[in-house]
Amino acid sequence: MPRNGLAAARLGASLTISVLLAAACRPASAPQTAAKPAPRPQPIRMAPLANLNAHHLVPAPVSVTAATGAPFALTATTTIVVPANNADAARVGDELAKMLRRATGYRFPVSGTDAPVPNGSIVLRLGGGGELGNEGYDLTVDTTAIQILAGTPAGLFYGTQTLRQLLPAPIEAEQSETRMVTAWTIPPGRIIDHPRFAWRGAMLDVARHFFTVDEVKQTIDLVALYKLNTLHLHLSDDQGWRIQIDSWPNLTIVGGSTEVGGGPGGFYTKQDYASIVKYAQDRFVTIVPEIDMPAHSNGAIASYPQLGCSKPTPGVYGGTQPPGVYTGIAVGFSSLCPDSEVVYKFVDDVVREISAMTPGPYFHVGGDEVEALTNEQYAHFVERVQDIVYKYNKTMVGWEEIGKARLRPTTIAQQWKSDSALLAFKQGAKLLLSPASKAYLDMKYTPSTELGLDWAGFVELRTSYDWDPVTYLQGVPEQSVVGVEAPLWTETVKNITAAQYMIVPRLPAIAEVAWTPASVKSWDSFRTRIAAHAPRWRLLGVNYYPSPEVAW
Numbered sequence: 001m002p003r004n005g006l007a008a009a010r011l012g013a014s015l016t017i018s019v020l021l022a023a024a025c026r027p028a029s030a031p032q033t034a035a036k037p038a039p040r041p042q043p044i045r046m047a048p049l050a051n052l053n054a055h056h057l058v059p060a061p062v063s064v065t066a067a068t069g070a071p072f073a074l075t076a077t078t079t080i081v082v083p084a085n086n087a088d089a090a091r092v093g094d095e096l097a098k099m100l101r102r103a104t105g106y107r108f109p110v111s112g113t114d115a116p117v118p119n120g121s122i123v124l125r126l127g128g129g130g131e132l133g134n135e136g137y138d139l140t141v142d143t144t145a146i147q148i149l150a151g152t153p154a155g156l157f158y159g160t161q162t163l164r165q166l167l168p169a170p171i172e173a174e175q176s177e178t179r180m181v182t183a184w185t186i187p188p189g190r191i192i193d194h195p196r197f198a199w200r201g202a203m204l205d206v207a208r209h210f211f212t213v214d215e216v217k218q219t220i221d222l223v224a225l226y227k228l229n230t231l232h233l234h235l236s237d238d239q240g241w242r243i244q245i246d247s248w249p250n251l252t253i254v255g256g257s258t259e260v261g262g263g264p265g266g267f268y269t270k271q272d273y274a275s276i277v278k279y280a281q282d283r284f285v286t287i288v289p290e291i292d293m294p295a296h297s298n299g300a301i302a303s304y305p306q307l308g309c310s311k312p313t314p315g316v317y318g319g320t321q322p323p324g325v326y327t328g329i330a331v332g333f334s335s336l337c338p339d340s341e342v343v344y345k346f347v348d349d350v351v352r353e354i355s356a357m358t359p360g361p362y363f364h365v366g367g368d369e370v371e372a373l374t375n376e377q378y379a380h381f382v383e384r385v386q387d388i389v390y391k392y393n394k395t396m397v398g399w400e401e402i403g404k405a406r407l408r409p410t411t412i413a414q415q416w417k418s419d420s421a422l423l424a425f426k427q428g429a430k431l432l433l434s435p436a437s438k439a440y441l442d443m444k445y446t447p448s449t450e451l452g453l454d455w456a457g458f459v460e461l462r463t464s465y466d467w468d469p470v471t472y473l474q475g476v477p478e479q480s481v482v483g484v485e486a487p488l489w490t491e492t493v494k495n496i497t498a499a500q501y502m503i504v505p506r507l508p509a510i511a512e513v514a515w516t517p518a519s520v521k522s523w524d525s526f527r528t529r530i531a532a533h534a535p536r537w538r539l540l541g542v543n544y545y546p547s548p549e550v551a552w
C-alpha cells in the first residue's frame with residue numbers, strides 16, 4: 001500500500017460525501033450556468049435504522065427482538081445515567097457521552113444514581129441474570145429510554161459498542177466535518193448478547209516493523225469496536241527488540257535500532273507501554289506481551305552475544321551471522337543458548353520487568369519455529385522458562401510447539417498449524433486457535449494482493465469467516481478452546497495504513513467467529529452486514545480491503 005493510503009481513504013470519504021451531496025441537492029435536469037453560485041453544502045443524509053431486525057451489527061448478537069412503536073431519539077436533552085459508586089461503569093458512561101457528543105454536538109450530561117430516571121435517558125445498570133456472564137449485556141430500546149443492563153462494566157461497554165453500531169455511520173465523524181443533521185434514532189426492541197469464547201484477540205507484530213504508540217492505540221480502537229478483548233503484542237524477534245528492559249539496556253539500544261529492510265525500528269519505553277496498557281484497559285482489552293524464545297531471538301543476541309551458544313551467532317543457511325540485527329525475513333535460525341545460566345538470568349529479568357508493568361494475567365513466551373536445538377534441549381528450555389513465568393504470577397502462553405515440553409495445567413498453547421497443538425491438548429492444556437489458513441491477517445487475500453505472504457494459502461474474507469473453532473481441530477471439545485486470535489505478522493507490512501488493509505475486514509470476521517453462537521452465524525448475513533461498516537471505516541480514517549465477496 002502506498003504510504004498515503006490513509007489520506008486516499010479520507011479523500012474517498014469526502015468524495016463519497018460530495019457525490020451524495022451532488023445527488024441530493026441538484027435535480028438531474030437542472031441547468032448548469034456559470035453565473036449561478038455553487039450550491040451550499042447540504043447536510044449528509046444517512047437514514048437511521050427503520051427496524052431493529054435490519055441491524056448491521058458485527059459480531060452478530062445472540063438474540064434480537066424488534067418491537068413496535070416510535071424509535072428512541074438522541075436530542076439536546078438526552079442524559080446518560082450510570083450506577084452510583086462504580087468507577088468503571090461511570091467511565092463507560094463517560095466514554096459513551098464523549099462518542100455521542102462528537103458527532104451530534106449535544107451535551108449528554110452523565111450522572112450517577114440507582115434511582116428511577118426521567119424519560120429521555122440512556123441508562124447503564126449493573127445487574128441482570130447469570131446467563132449474561134462476565135461480558136454479556138441486555139439492551140432495551142423504547143420511545144422513552146434506552147437501558148443497558150449487564151453483570152459487569154465490561155458488559156456495559158459492549159452494550160455501548162452495540163448502541164454505537166445501531167446509530168447511523170456518521171456517529172463516527174466530527175460534527176464539524178459532516179454537518180450531520182440526520183435524525184439520531186434507534187428503533188425499539190431488545191438485544192440479549194454474550195460472547196461464545198472468553199479469549200477474542202488480535203496480534204500485532206511490532207518487531208518485524210515497528211508501530212508507534214498511537215498506531216497501537218488505533219489498533220486497540222478497532223479491536224474494541226468489534227468486541228474483541230485481547231491484543232497480543234509480539235515484542236521481540238530476529239529483527240528487533242521493542243520494549244525497554246532496565247537491567248539489559250542494550251536490548252533497545254541495539255535491538256531497537258532497526259527492522260525488516262533496515263528501517264529505523266524503534267521501541268516502547270516503560271511509559272509508552274504503560275500508556276498502551278491503560279488505553280487498552282479503558283476499553284476492556286487485555287494486553288498480552290510476547291517475548292519470543294528460544295528462537296526468533298536474534299534481536300536479543302545481537303544486543304548481548306553471550307545469550308547465544310556460539311560467537312558469532314550461526315547465520316541463516318550456514319555461514320555466520322554478521323554483527324548487528326538481522327533485517328531479512330528468514331525464520332528459525334537463531335536460538336538463545338539453552339545450556340547457559342546467563343540465559344535464564346536474562347529470561348528471569350525480562351519476565352520480571354515486563355510482568356511488573358502488565359496488569360493482565362498472561363505472559364507469552366513464543367516458542368515457535370526452533371531449528372537450532374534438539375527436542376530435548378527445547379523441552380528443557382520451555383520447562384525452565386515456564387517456572388519463571390509462574391514465579392512472577394503469570395499464566396504462560398506459547399505457540400503450539402510448547403506441547404513438546406511438560407506443561408502446567410493452566411498453560412495455554414496457541415495453535416497455528418495443528419501438529420503439535422494436540423500434544424499440548426493431550427496434556428490438558430487449553431488451546432487458543434489461530435489457524436494460519438483462516439486467521440492469519442498477513443496472508444494475501446488473493447494472488448494479486450500486493451502485501452502479505454501466502455505460505456498458508458490465500459485468505460479471502462469468506463475463508464476467514466467460514467470456520468468453526470470447535471470442529472476445526474478434531475477431538476478437541478469446546479471447553480478446551482479458550483478462544484480465537486488473529487495475528488498480523490509484519491514482514492511485508494510497513495505502516496499502519498497497510499496494516500489496516502490487511503486487518504479490515506478480516507478481523508471483524510474473526511470477531512464474529514469468536515463471539516457469535518454457531519447457530520446464529522451466517523456468511524450470507526455477515527456479508528450484508530459488513531458492507532454497512534465501510535462508511536464507518538472511511539469516517540474513522542481506517543483503510544480496508546474492499547473484498548469483491550461483499551456488495552459494498
Ligand code: TNX
Binds near residue numbers: 489490
Ligand atoms: C510463522 S506463526 C511465524 C512467524 C512468521 C509468520 C509469517 C508463528 C508462530 N511463526 O514468525 O512471521 O509465520 O506468516
